Amino acid sequence: MTTITRAVPAPEGFRGGIDVRVSLRADAGAGGSAFDGAWFPRSRDLSSELPELIAALERRGVRVERFTYALDAWEPAPRKLEVQGRTVRAGGFRSMDPQVVCLTWAEGTRRADLLVVPPETDVLTGARALRLCTRRGLPPSPQMVLAAARSTPLPQVPEHRRAV
Numbered sequence: 262m263t264t265i266t267r268a269v270p271a272p273e274g275f276r277g278g279i280d281v282r283v284s285l286r287a288d289a290g291a292g293g294s295a296f297d298g299a300w301f302p303r304s305r306d307l308s309s310e311l312p313e314l315i316a317a318l319e320r321r322g323v324r325v326e327r328f329t330y331a332l333d334a335w336e337p338a339p340r341k342l343e344v345q346g347r348t349v350r351a352g353g354f355r356s357m358d359p360q361v362v363c364l365t366w367a368e369g370t371r372r373a374d375l376l377v378v379p380p381e382t383d384v385l386t387g388a389r390a391l392r393l394c395t396r397r398g399l400p401p402s403p404q405m406v407l408a409a410a411r412s413t414p415l416p417q418v419p420e421h422r423r424a425v
Contacts (some may be wrong), residue, residue, distance in 0.1 A: 334359035
């Protein structure tokens with residue numbers, strides 16, 4: 262296990278959570294669904310992705326205090342990140358599902374599990390997965406949710422026929 266304990270400032274190019282591909286249920290953290298939302302990162306580098314995610318969630322009223330992830334699914338990340346003037350703790354575990362990350366806030370009383378859409382996923386499938394994870398009644402498996410997002414056919418444009 263890699264342990265990095267230095268606080269890392271926001272990476273160069275930090276945009277304050279603008280353009281982060283994340284969805285979050287209105288009742289996130291209530292525990293009523295398999296997933297509280299989804300996150301579609303652009304890379305597996307938590308040092309650059311995590312500050313943006315935390316800033317985007319803070320804009321939605323979720324002040325993340327701790328972030329946990331599957332160690333083998335991401336590049337090594339610092340244990341503490343400084344984002345917008347405050348410290349967020351991060352921890353990696355080998356026992357976690359690589360397609361799920363967990364956030365806690367409100368002094369540890371609220372927890373949300375986000376499905377991770379792999380960065381290499383095509384944009385249309387990723388957008389569908391983000392939307393699916395805000396609905397009730399999802400299967401508890403990330404693989405099943407992503408399969409459902411992939412199974413929707415591409416939109417078809419009707420042919421224009423001229424009346425003769």
